[in-house]
Amino acid sequence: MRLDRDHPGRARPARLRNAATQLLLRQAPQAIAEVGERFHLTAGERRYLLACPTGSGLLVAGDERIPLKIVASPEEHALVTSDPAELTRDAEQAP
Numbered sequence: 057m058r059l060d061r062d063h064p065g066r067a068r069p070a071r072l073r074n075a076a077t078q079l080l081l082r083q084a085p086q087a088i089a090e091v092g093e094r095f096h097l098t099a100g101e102r103r104y105l106l107a108c109p110t111g112s113g114l115l116v117a118g119d120e121r122i123p124l125k126i127v128a129s130p131e132e133h134a135l136v137t138s139d140p141a142e143l144t145r146d147a148e149q150a151p
Contacts, residue, residue: 079115080105
């Protein structure tokens, strides 16, 4: 869910409605009620989005919801990681 820059904490519902497919990743406890309402999530789907591991989520297409896990290749992971331990390790291993 993309938040409105002018109104922190408020979603841009028009953009959400206009997208045919949405990807919902792990949600913060303070956001799950609004996300759940907006996407008509079941209690189980809400619990899943609160606890799913990094890279996992729900693919929402119309009334269908499909759990999925996104797996990056090692090269993709190296390009996008923000894990401080990994960045430090990579910097130490650089020639």
